Amino acid sequence: MSLLTHLLACLFGTGSWVSINGLWVELPLLVPQVPEGWFLPSYLSVLIQAANVGPVFVTMMHRFRPGVLNETVVIYLIMVLGTGASFLLGFFWKETVLVRGVPHSVALLVLTFFLAVVDCTSSVTFLPFMMRLPPQYLTTYFIGEGLSGLLPALVALVQGVGVVHCISGPQLQNQTFNTSNGSAALELQAQYQPASFSPDVFFFFLSAMMLVSLLAFLLLKRRPSSARQNPEARYTNGVKENDLDRRRRAEQRSMMDPYRSQNHKRKSSFGTGAYSWKQVFYIFVVLGWVNALSNTVLPSVQSYSCLPYGNKAYHLSAVLAAVSNPLACCVAMFLPIRSLVFLGAVTVGGSAAGAFIMAMAVLSPCPLLVQEASGSAVIVLAWIFFILSLSYVKVIIGVILRDEGHSALVWCGAVVQLGSLLGAVTMFPLVSVYSFFSSGDPCNTWCP
Structure with missing residues (x-):
């Protein structure tokens, strides 16, 4: 294994979702300065889902x-587009037009x-490109994908996004509210x-990250392991010849091994045929489920679940959850348990x-243990375990x-x-249309 190739695979992975992840963490600074206000997240949610035309087009092609769409060219084009769009945002994000x-x-x-x-298109192009490299580099790519959320979050923390101080406002000094024990407390x-x-x-930083990812991609293309592992793709009857070779090798191993030939015959026409169609369906249902969640x-409800416990709990849950993603990838690298039953159990947990x-x-704004010190710890640990477990499942399925x-x-x-x-279609009306959730106050709790 090459440490340089691991580094390049990781940097390549950071370009997968860094732009949108960065945009979300920057929202508290953008919202007060744009005419859309807090309707902006709703607009962004619609735009992001509309952008799925990209992966739909690639998948259908x-x-x-098969063979018509040059995968490498598509990756190059979308990364240049991402670098340029992030750079232009630095100049034009606050410009308005009368409509x-x-x-x-x-x-x-x-x-x-x-x-x-x-x-969105990176999901159906970056992963297939990693077929050019030996299997061990795929987990490193997933670590980079996790860092695409962690690094913008850390930069936003340094920037001071969402950092709140609870103070006694001059106009509020004579206002009080009743606490649960009947005593009066000053409103903050x-x-x-x-x-x-x-x-x-911040947007120039995102553009720089996309540029670094693009350079890593160009260098990965020229790595000797990439050329050996996957030469230019050829298709026969709509199936990539590399995949046909895999099937033939699997069949040959099955014929040469009497035990495999009796007990591990090819079960389906999917991939190498190692899994039955029911297992394939199960794998994809689990994959779709964990990504939706x-x-x-x-x-979409992180602020509602954490802010009642205070701003510190909210920031800890956001940062440690982002750290949990690449940590889960590291665990998967050294402990890759492929049992479908085990993956199902982890998914349930x-x-x-x-x-x-x-x-x-x-x-x-009145969840369990909201006025207890243990409440903050419980919600932060819940977020860590949630992201850690489901990220592990995603990597192993990959x-x-x-x-x-x-x-x-x-x-x-x-x-x-x-x-x-x-997931977005389900949550958008609940959060943005019907206002099903009520936000907590990071400084005051009015719970009976």
Whole structure:
């Protein structure tokens, strides 16, 4: 194994979702300065889901016109687009245009759509590209994908995004509210700390990260292991010849091994045929489920689940959950348990943690243990376990599908996007239309 190739694979992975992840963590600074206000997250959610036209197009081309779409060229184009769009955001994010007499952040919304197309399409192009490298580098790629959320979050923390101080406002000094024991307490006012640098600089940072990822991709293409592992793809009857070779080798091993030939015959036409169609269906259902929960469903209610416990709990849950993603990838690298039963058990455990988080969000602004010191610890640990467990499942499924061939990884990316889409479609009306959740106050708790 080459440490340089591991580093390049990791840097390549950071370009997968860094733009959209960075945009989300920067929202507290953007919202007060754009005419859309707090409707901006709703607009962004719609734009990101509309950007799924990218992965749909790539998946359909692989299915119906195999060999026509040059995967390497697509990756190059979307990464150049992502680098340029992030750079332009640094100049134009706060520019407004009158639309029917109402000001709108047209440049911000249009450039966000381009970034979303880049990130969504990466799911069905970056993973298949990793077929060019030996299997051990796929886990390193997933570590980079996890860092695409962690690094912008850490930079936003340095910037001071969302850091709040609870103070006694001059106009509120004579106002009190009743606590649960009947005593009076002074109401506090949340005051957000000014940012140490502007969103312009943050967007230039995102552009630089995309540029680094692009350079890592160009260097990976030229690595000797890439050329040996996967030369230029050729297709026979719509199936990539590398995948056909895998099937032939699996069949030959089965014929040469009497035990395999009797007990491990090829079960389906999917990939190498190592799994039955029921198992393939199970794998993809689990993959879609964990991505729906971890990418859209629970992140959409993170503030509702954490803010009632205080701003510190909210920031700890956000940062440590982001750290848990690459940590889970490291665990998967050294402890790759491929048992489908085990993956199902881990999924159930992570989903149970997610159910607890969702319940606390529903109970906001008065969730369980809201006035207890243990409440903050419980909600932070729940977020850590939730992301750690489901991220592990995603990585192991990616490793399993990597062994099933190029087309399996294309469908892997498509199911990731489908799960995220279904999660977003489910949560958008609950959060943004019907206002099903009530936000907590980071400085005051009015619970009986």
